[in-house]
Amino acid sequence: xxALKHEVLHLVLGHPLREKxxxxxxxxxxxxxxxxxxxxxxxxxxxxxxxxHELPELNLPPFRSIDFYYQELETAWNKTx
Numbered sequence: 735x736x737a738l739k740h741e742v743l744h745l746v747l748g749h750p751l752r753e754k755x756x757x758x759x760x761x762x763x764x765x766x767x768x769x770x771x772x773x774x775x776x777x778x779x780x781x782x783x784x785x786x787h788e789l790p791e792l793n794l795p796p797f798r799s800i801d802f803y804y805q806e807l808e809t810a811w812n813k814t815x
Contacts, residue, residue, distance in 0.1 A: 736777065737780040740767075740774060740779070741774055743769075743774075749769075756759065758808060761807045762800075762804055764803075765804035766800055767784045768800075769800050769803060792806060792807075792810055794806055
């Protein structure tokens with residue numbers, strides 16, 4: 735049930751239509767998961783998806799846009815290079 739809710743939220747929020755707007759597809763998917771997983775209870779979050787509590791070092795605020803999370807992830811990624 736959790737995985738179904740997760741995927742429906744991606745559709746409702748229009749994430750499949752936004753993929754082409756982002757240069758790093760993997761970061762896009764991670765940012766999208768950060769968005770949708772906030773609307774699910776802990777037991778409904780699918781395994782192998784990312785949630786805010788798994789990135790405490792980034793201190794990401796809740797309920798921001800996919801664009802916001804993508805930018806934050808991209809910035810963090812570029813610091814590791």
